[in-house]
Amino acid sequence: MHFRLKFAGTLAAVAVLLPLAGCGVGGGDKRADHKTVATDTPLKGSVTFQTWSLKNDKFTPYFTALIADFQTKHPGTTINWIDQPGDGYSTKVSSQVTSGSLPDVVNLPPDIAHSMAKVGALLDLTKNVPTLSADYVKSGLDAYTFPDFANATYGLPWYLGTDVSYWNKTMLTRNGLDPTKPPKTFEDLVAQAKIMHDKSGGKDFLMSRAPGLSDIVNSGTKLMTADGKRFDFSTPAAQAMLDQYTKAFEAGYLPSNVLTDTYEGNSTLFSKQQVAWTTGAGNYINSLAQTNPTLAAQVVPSPSLDTPPLYVQGISVAAKSKNLPLALAFARFATDNANQTAFVKLAQGYLPGTAAAAADPVYSRSDGTPQGDATAFAYQGMQRAVNFTPPGWTDAMNTYLNQQIALAMTGKQSSKQALDNAVTKANQLLSD
Structure with a gap:
């Protein structure tokens, strides 16, 4: 379960x-x-x-x-x-x-x-x-x-x-960040990721995943038209969000393999204390205490960034x-x-x-x-969480979206083109 x-x-x-x-x-x-x-x-x-x-x-x-x-x-x-x-x-x-x-x-x-x-x-x-x-x-x-x-x-x-946000207070402190004032928004996250990157010489990370549907929604974008019949998420706000991720990736604020098959996942990297932020259920600290008590003692929670899933x-x-x-x-x-x-x-x-x-x-x-x-x-x-996955969204759509995002983040196409392509493909699959 x-x-x-x-x-x-x-x-x-x-x-x-x-x-x-x-x-x-x-x-x-x-x-x-x-x-x-x-x-x-x-x-x-x-x-x-x-x-x-x-x-x-x-x-x-x-x-x-x-x-x-x-x-x-x-x-x-x-x-x-x-x-x-x-x-x-x-x-x-x-x-x-x-x-x-x-x-x-x-x-x-x-x-x-x-x-x-x-x-x-x-x-x-x-x-x-x-x-x-x-x-x-x-x-x-x-x-x-x-x-x-x-x-x-x-x-x-x-x-x-x-989801709740969880932070490694030891990593935050040694990189000049205040664990009592963790990021509250995506913009805060990017700003603090820069500080951690610069302070650690690129050895420690705060951000460690590529964006997805939740980030699109948190940009203020609705994924579907008002009647719920078509996808329509290539908005200026969503494009700007992807641009921010692209710039952060280019600057080295995310692990270099985050877009490759060797990426181990945010939760694993957090457990290895290679990144200072992860998300998890409300009982994450208790669960972590059973498997990694040393790390559990260093973890502090905060509300989920922006709108929770x-x-x-x-x-x-x-x-x-x-x-x-x-x-x-x-x-x-x-x-x-x-x-x-x-x-x-x-x-x-x-x-x-x-x-x-x-x-x-x-x-x-x-x-x-x-x-x-x-x-x-x-x-x-x-109380304010949103089910980010709309009815009709399939694994095939998600795979294609991730591919387009990766192309944008590696500079092979613009954020607008990536999201335009993803919307077109999703609507084709929806009508098939």
């Missing part, structure tokens, strides 16, 4: 799922998702609940108790829990849709939920949960609210994550469930505040997607330790 791994695995799946839109999946009723579910009748019967790679010694007792609690509260109901392995999940969901066997209640990330909504396979929750905006974190709801489907919402935020898993309801009242009731039960907070106590590093959790000092207030600060920064950041 790891957001970075799970989300990377789902991106390629969109290409598998999107062609279903023209296949007549679900018969002629493409708008089954817009139905209104009766909630004033007694719950009875059974539904199937599907999770993604969560059946193990750690989480099975939780789900067993969750289901037993619901069934006790609603006599005469049965929740059948199934779990799918991590690999090939999107392909499995696609097969379930085509065969008419999509579970009644299903754990989906936003990209797969979008593909399912495209073929009318998921229930519009905006019409069926009157307290939706009051019950759940706005950033999580936004991830499941799709402009190209009339801003309907197709998932209840369940467990969420975001959002990593989110949600629970959706199948529009063609034969027992929609029970399916909707269980989806809401599984994602209510009490059950979400109980779940994330096991899923360390993640945060509940409920608005009520804001009142819980476990998430919103620090105990004064660096780890406590990081937990609070993560929760505060999640």
